[in-house]
Amino acid sequence: MRYVVFVQGCPHHCPGCHNPQTHDFSGGYDADLDEIVRQIAGDPLMSGVTFSGGEPFCQAEALCVLGERIRALGKSIVVYSGYTYEQLIQKGESEPSVLRLLDLADLLIDGPYIEAQRDLSLQFRGSKNQRVIDLRGRSHAAKA
Numbered sequence: 001m002r003y004v005v006f007v008q009g010c011p012h013h014c015p016g017c018h019n020p021q022t023h024d025f026s027g028g029y030d031a032d033l034d035e036i037v038r039q040i041a042g043d044p045l046m047s048g049v050t051f052s053g054g055e056p057f058c059q060a061e062a063l064c065v066l067g068e069r070i071r072a073l074g075k076s077i078v079v080y081s082g083y084t085y086e087q088l089i090q091k092g093e094s095e096p097s098v099l100r101l102l103d104l105a106d107l108l109i110d111g112p113y114i115e116a117q118r119d120l121s122l123q124f125r126g127s128k129n130q131r132v133i134d135l136r137g138r139s140h141a142a143k144a
Contacts, residue, residue, distance in 0.1 A: 001045045007054040012082035016115035022054035037069045048076030060097035067104035079105045082112040099140040108133045
């Protein structure tokens with residue numbers, strides 16, 4: 001079982017997005033990180049946490065703080081992003097927290113949702129252009 005953190009705000013506005021209510025950067029509410037960690041730590045069936053959205057890398061700094069605490073619990077981290085991996089590496093050149101979040105993640109599902117490439121048979125993805133990238137063992141922060 002996984003805990004999912006949905007962040008608010010997304011610059012991609014993918015047509016057919018499964019979560020369009022998260023696009024507005026002024027919407028949503030602030031969550032208590034201590035409470036999130038308590039919920040995760042308190043459930044022995046919880047194997048990890050998934051960051052989704054909205055666009056998680058638009059809130060990379062806060063998710064790094066949460067991600068470090070999740071890692072301390074021995075839980076895995078999966079991040080969904082409308083950015084491609086290559087775009088995130090480039091974005092990380094000016095925003096180091098993006099690279100730190102990549103370092104904390106086990107898996108990245110990257111790329112915008114493209115409705116014309118929708119494929120319900122794909123595991124963890126909504127459209128054929130999206131990739132599941134294993135980030136374990138890669139170091140990104142050193143590239144900044």
